[in-house]
Amino acid sequence: MADIKVENLHKEFGAGADRVVALNDVNLEIGGHVFVSVVGASGCGKSTLLNILSGIETPTNGSVTITQAGHPARAGYVFQAARLLPWRTVMDNLLFVQTDRSEETRRRCQHYLDMVQLGDKAKKYPGELSGGMQQRVGIARAFSTEPDVLFMDEPFSHLDAITARSLRTELHQMWQETGKTVVFVTHDVSEAVELSNRILVFAKGGHLTEDIPMNLPFPRDSSDPDVALAKAEVFRIFEKIGALAVR
Ligand SMILES: Nc1ncnc2c1ncn2[C@@H]1O[C@H](COP(=O)(O)OP(=O)(O)O)[C@@H](O)[C@H]1O
Ligand SMILES: [Mg+2]
Structure with missing residues (x-):
């Protein structure tokens, strides 16, 4: 579990006529065992926020601190595409991001492959797996370093609806x-x-516009009327701020 503090975060790309404000004075605190979603239309700064949180990008202004019990927290990252190394087996893809290759580390990697139901695919190469399986490997790889915080950028958007659901x-x-x-x-x-x-x-221009608590119990079934109501409510907010075309 990590504590994330984002203060006056501002990010611009380019200059002059090409200048783009990707994040506009974002302030935010995230703490503990929470699952926080960042939503908004394409181009409103979601990936930029995640890239800055995970240290891939630097902010133009403002600061980000991510701590775990007062120490710098460890982060894992899952991308839109699995980004596996095609010449390494599934197990070697997980081992590649570890600090050591001990038996214990191998067992931990195997444990996370089991968790994504790919325990029997450790010796396969990524090209031998479906897109959904590859994305599962990416998720197992992110969990296998046992990070305090996991950053995920549209990890299921390239998958078919049934695979994404599972x-x-x-x-x-x-x-x-x-x-x-x-x-x-x-x-x-x-x-x-x-x-x-x-x-x-998030709305266009990188503004954090709404911060909505979602207190319904888990697991949430899409056929549950309370869940449907919550979706309708969030869609309504989106329409109000013009953040997204409703699908
Ligand atoms: N490396 C970059 N160089 C120039 N502009 C960028 C770069 N990365 C993102 N942008 C711009 O910043 C804005 C926010 O992008 P992004 O964070 O990728 O949005 P989202 O993930 O919400 O679709 C967009 O206008 C995008 O074109
Ligand atoms: Mg993006």
């Missing part, structure tokens, strides 16, 4: 079992409502 369920079980802080970017309101304790809505 991966959401798996991810959520892993989140509940491991007690991590998860920051999850999506442009999919339904996905955000089903998974999160809290939804941050």
Whole structure:
């Protein structure tokens, strides 16, 4: 579990006529065992926020601190595509991001492959797996370093609806079992409502516009009327701020 503090975060790309404000004075605190979704239309700064949180990008102004019990926290990252090394086996892809290759580390990697139901695929190469399986490997790889916080950028958006649904369920079980802080970017309101304790809505220009608590019990079934109501409410907020075309 991590504590994230974002203060006066501002990010611009380019200069002159090409200048783009990707994040506009964002202030935010995220703490503990929470699943926070970041939603908004394409281009409103979601990936930029995640990239700055995970240290891939530097801010133009402002600061980010991510701590675990007062120490710098360890972060894991899951991208839109699994980004596996094709010439390494599944197990070697997990071992590649570890600090050692001890038996204990191998067992831990195997444990997370088991959790994503790929325990029997450790010796396969990524090219021998489906897209959904590869994304599962990416998730197992992120969990296998046992980070305090997991940053996920639209991890299921390239997958078919049924695979995405089963991966959401798996991810959520892993989140509940491991007690991590998860920051999850999506442009999919339904996905955000089903998974999160809290939804941050970004609008064009990189403004954090709404911070919505989601207190319904888990697991959330999309056929549950309370869940449907919550989705309708978030969609209404989106329409109000013009953040997203409703799907
Ligand atoms: N490396 C970059 N160089 C220039 N502009 C960028 C770069 N990364 C993002 N942007 C711009 O910043 C804005 C926010 O992008 P992004 O964070 O990727 O949005 P989202 O993930 O919400 O779709 C967009 O206008 C995008 O074109
Ligand atoms: Mg993005």
